[in-house]
Amino acid sequence: MTGTKQFPWSDAAWLNPLPRAEPEGDDLLVSTAYASDFWRRTSYGFIRDSGHALLAPLPVGHAVAVTFQADLTTLYDQAGVMVRVDERTWVKAGVEATDGTPHLGAVVTHDTSDWSLAPVPEWAGTSVTVRASRSGDALTIRARASEGPWRMVRLAHMRPDAIAKAGPFCCSPQREGLRVRFTRFVFGPADIGLHETP
Template sequence: MTSPTVRDVVWSDASWLNPPAEAVADTEGLLVTTREGSDFWRTTSYGFVRDDGHALLTAFPPGSAVEVTFVADFTELYDQAGALVRVDAETWIKAGVELSDGHPQLGAVVTHGTSDWSLAPVPEWAGHEVTVRVSRSADAVTVRARRADGPWRMVRLAWLDPAAEARAGLFCCSPQRAGLRVRFTRLATGPADTSLH
């Protein structure tokens, strides 16, 4: 897949859902520090609802895409960062890298009332810059990711009501602790992908 032209979003032009403990913009990007126990999840298997993860969001209409680039040192179970698509508390998609089973995992959670979860190990991505791209077309959100400037990997194809008013952007969470620090280096928008493959 060739990435269409994207334009950077100024941090201050996006808005926070659940502001983090700290977010500091500098010449290298936006350094975000999480609050204790932050997460996005609804019910499945665990039985709880968490809707207090940190997300900096911009408009995500049909026919558009959002890219999030970040680097982080995940050390605790479920430390995570990536891109979030949000309609409301019961309808959202998060995708990115998460520490699980002792390794970084590339995955996604799709939530329509209740959450699901899929993962694939990417130990070679540890400590590297990662970009997650969410692309919205018709009734689908296509999720891709890559390490640095490597090839895009397909992560998920998820249904989203084409009439839904959605926002998308960066997110990070630390369900088991406080103080995860994630360096986001880019938030960008552009046209949706022209094809699935």
């Protein structure tokens, strides 16, 4: 996103503070709590709202982008971007460890969660950027590894009148101590169109 600058980490608020969140230069180093997760009902039957997300307002017509590095080694380790209206309405998108390899995916929740994903083994150990762009009644999610091409991840519904917040998130449903280095957190104008790259 051109014409943007780093959003101050201290200007956003944590949903479910984590055991460690320390600035290191321009970066933010975090470490997750045990069994942290976001999920509502579908297939698993449980509700989890214990994951970590650093959130600031995301009005219609704006986008948020987050860049991170993480060693996702345990099942369901995950990091990326969350866009949240409330505990029943939210989207998380990023990279998650599943079946022994990193997967790019998204969970869209309107009272119940759904999950879409695709393997990206070549993204292991890279710097990943996830971007959520809000326009009208739509939330468009894209991602890329390092300076590679943007990939479309998801087009999801979000009510135009919804008051949403967005920012980096991370979870470790099967353990504690997932370490994530967030290197970028920026807001800017929404994408021009569905098929326009940022």
